[in-house]
Amino acid sequence: MVAWEKNHVVGPKDNPEWHEPVVSIGTAAKKVGLSVSALRKYEHEGLLLFFRTPSGRRLLSQADIKRITVIQNLINRLGLNLEGIRRLLAILPCWKLKPCPTRQRDTCPAYLDSVKPCWMLRDSGRDDGDDCCRECNVYRYGAYFAEDIKTLLHTE
Numbered sequence: 001m002v003a004w005e006k007n008h009v010v011g012p013k014d015n016p017e018w019h020e021p022v023v024s025i026g027t028a029a030k031k032v033g034l035s036v037s038a039l040r041k042y043e044h045e046g047l048l049l050f051f052r053t054p055s056g057r058r059l060l061s062q063a064d065i066k067r068i069t070v071i072q073n074l075i076n077r078l079g080l081n082l083e084g085i086r087r088l089l090a091i092l093p094c095w096k097l098k099p100c101p102t103r104q105r106d107t108c109p110a111y112l113d114s115v116k117p118c119w120m121l122r123d124s125g126r127d128d129g130d131d132c133c134r135e136c137n138v139y140r141y142g143a144y145f146a147e148d149i150k151t152l153l154h155t156e
Contacts, residue, residue: 025039
């Protein structure tokens, strides 16, 4: 379970091993009952960031597999499609998950864009790449809050 506690996120099994890229895309697909092409579609839609080896091989962590199950729940239980999930992730209040100065919000592409989540906007002035995004609380835990954004918005 993920919780919001005094300006930081408390996540499931938040330890280095949980985030290690050790599972191939094929193995992950079998684990979650999806096809490899479905996981690639999740990546294309901005719902999932794969680890890439120097040769370009896609790897996932246990945290990524949990993220996929959260996405599947949003699709199967709530009836959302990939576009709807991406838009929900885009409107997450990232300033609560990763506190940023209020003065930066007026020019922040992630704050202003309601179509793409911040990790899809890295071409707009950010040069920290996927590795930084995978480490960010907004990417790591945002999907957990997508089902009930109001709770996150109204939590002090």
